[in-house]
Amino acid sequence: MKKLFSNILFSVFIYLLTSFTSSINAQIKVIEIPGSDSTIVINIEEIKEEAKRIAKEAQKIAAEVQMEEMEEFIKIMVEAPELEEIEIHIDQEAIEAQIRKAEAQVKMHQAEIERAAREAQRPYHRMEYTNFVSSFKLDYNGKIALSEDEDEIKSISKDGKFVISKSTFGNKRKVSIKPDENGKLTYKFYVGNSEVPFDPDGKKWLTDILPEVIKSSTIAAESRLNNKMREGGVDKALRYISEISGQNNKITFYRLLISRKDISADELIKITKDVTRNVSSSSELSDYFKESFAIYNNKKGIDAYFNGIRQISSSYEKADCLTEIIETKDIRENFDEKHWELWLKTTQSITSSYEMAKTLQEAFNHDATGMPARTLEQSIKYISSSYEKANTIEAAFSEANRKKWSEDQNNALLLAAKSISSSYELKNTLEEALESWKYWSEETKNIFFHVASTISSSSDKSSLLSELEDYKIEHKSNIHNFYMSVRSITSSYDLSSVLEDIASSDYFHVGHYEEYLNATTSISSSYDMRDALEEIAPFIMKSKDDGLIQLYKEKAKLISSSYDREKAMEALER
Known part of the structure; x- marks a missing residue:
């Protein structure tokens, strides 16, 4: 703000x-x-x-x-x-853009205040409660005003009404209150199905039952809350709300409370703690936070806001809340790095791998480029399922997102992939990431090779690294790290296959030759080492580089089988 x-x-x-x-x-x-x-x-x-x-x-x-x-x-x-x-x-356009942004914030803030007020003053309300011994019904509409002590209905707006009935062990009582054309309240009292005089029995019955009615409804909520604020500020209002029956009713009062202009950021912290303590319904809490972002944001209470969301126990409701925040354009467009930091840390509190992954993927479908890289990496690592983690990173590297990420974010996504325990899933994820190769920096490519080398399966690792034959590897550090990754393949056959694939690539050039030759020494099989050397022999001869020719011969001499060693030497002379 x-x-x-x-x-x-x-x-x-x-x-x-x-x-x-x-x-x-x-x-x-x-x-x-x-x-x-x-x-x-x-x-x-x-x-x-x-x-x-x-x-x-x-x-x-x-x-x-x-x-x-x-x-x-x-x-x-x-x-x-x-x-x-x-x-x-x-810059007239920039000025106008700032003004429009401010106006949008105000509009969204006002919309949330009006929503809370409408909830408290819906034109028609009906409540019904039944247990083994009694049933209770309340129907009312219009604007109803209570006395300051909340022991009497002072007025009802034109065409409004207030009807309350209660049955206990078959004994039914009902009071109906309506304004006449002059606004004066008229009372009717029923015992069973028969109307009887309101005074004194009906009046006494209403006096006895009205506190219970008020405690379990949002009748005149705004004026009731105003009275408590005048009496003792936020502390008095919170004590009052805690005594109200029904979580939905409490939420209505909390919304009205945070919408007040005189609520400070520190008071928002107190109110939010009270909300999450007194409302156990994950659905109610999710709705509360989804509908109050602008109020918290404009009152500098964004830390309290996300701390509150963390207290939602249901992974589904928490994910739904965080997702809707991102899907709301007016909110998303006002997100800065701090907002994203808090949003990401809140996703880390989602216990379900599926819901956490789905939430992050939904963010990637929108503009999530403001995410701080380190927190993004941490959040993905919090996903315990290799499958869901892989899906999330693949979504980040999907075609729609490839150009969006910064160098730090690309690095973070790849480092997060390192925590995928399944070789197969890690290989598939890095294959998807490879599609972003042309947008990566030299450092990001080196991180890719580092993560690729952690794949435990030789088959999966060689399958991935063989894909590099379709990509340019030009910088010296990238070439070195690529061949270091290749050398980490434990299978001689797979290692030799990768080298042969790279040697057949259109992008294979003299900068690769020395690293290639050094990598052949990691091949334990004489036959496979010979194959790898025979593949590069024509390039070495064509280079006419005495140093490379000598290095080739040195590597060939390391082949333990005399037959394969001789064949490798002959390949250099063809």
């Missing part, structure tokens, strides 16, 4: 400069700042007068986000007697 305020304030500053260099009139733009009574008003009509007014508005916002340096800079610009010599470059 601080970054958002900085961007808005910077936009104000740019407009201020513009006002000194242009006499063009502009529209007034008003942006309300969520969680406060402050606004930014932008106008370019009156030069010095408007600049001073904008500076004052900017100072109000700067006070909230402690931006003293920018505040002082604006003051200097306003008081400067002459600015004609200053060369100013205005």
